[in-house]
Amino acid sequence: xxxxxxxxxxxxxxxxxxxxxxxxxxxxxxxxxxxxxxxxxxxxxxxxxxxxxxxxxxxxxxxxxxxxxxxxxxxxxxxxxxxxxxxxxxxxxxxxxxxxxxxxxxxxxxxxxxxxxxxxxxxxxxxxxxxxxxxxxxxxxxxxxxxxxxxxx
Numbered sequence: 001x002x003x004x005x006x007x008x009x010x011x012x013x014x015x016x017x018x019x020x021x022x023x024x025x026x027x028x029x030x031x032x033x034x035x036x037x038x039x040x041x042x043x044x045x046x047x048x049x050x051x052x053x054x055x056x057x058x059x060x061x062x063x064x065x066x067x068x069x070x071x072x073x074x075x076x077x078x079x080x081x082x083x084x085x086x087x088x089x090x091x092x093x094x095x096x097x098x099x100x101x102x103x104x105x106x107x108x109x110x111x112x113x114x115x116x117x118x119x120x121x122x123x124x125x126x127x128x129x130x131x132x133x134x135x136x137x138x139x140x141x142x143x144x145x146x147x148x149x150x151x152x153x
Contacts, residue, residue: 002033022053029053056142057089058082067102067121067151074153076120080109081135081145088112089139098131100124102149106135119149126153 001021005014018033031049058081065077083089089112096104105118123129128151135145 004035016047018047018049020049020051026053026055054084056084056139057137057145058084059145059147063146064148065119065150067119067149067153069121069153071123071126071153074121074151076118078116078118079147081115081117083113083139085139085141089137091115091135092138093136095134095136097133098129098149101129101131101151102133104133117147119147121151121153123151123153128152 001019002017003019004016008014016033016035018031020029020031029051033047033049035045035047037043037045060080060082062079065079067074067077069075081091091106094104094106096102101121101123102119103122104120107116107118108114109116117133117135119133130148130150132149133147135147137143137145
């Protein structure tokens with residue numbers, strides 16, 4: 001998002017406002033804007049907007065778990081759920097969209113700030129599956145976390 005004064009009188013000053021939709025950015029970013037003018041000394045100038053986006057809740061190593069292996073011998077997978085706010089949050093519920101294929105276990109590591117989610121295969125026969133777990137939270141900025149789970153059994 002960019003806003004700027006369209007007309008600036010000779011010798012006057014203007015204002016340029018740069019913004020970014022952080023919901024579409026992950027980690028560090030850099031954006032560049034070129035400002036054009038009729039100033040013979042400086043026809044154009046580059047402005048840079050740099051920063052680092054920290055998600056409200058981080059899923060480490062990511063929001064995807066893959067279960068792979070021979071039927072009955074599939075190792076479980078896990079991820080960390082980390083609160084980046086100063087105020088604690090709670091996971092208030094879990095919806096399992098793959099009840100015939102996985103079971104899950106949630107452990108609170110540091111109350112309100114860190115959890116571990118473990119998932120294991122409970123499929124009755126070999127095959128492939130894909131779906132997700134939905135974790136509900138009491139954090140208004142992130143009321144749901146979606147974890148994608150796939151299996152190659």
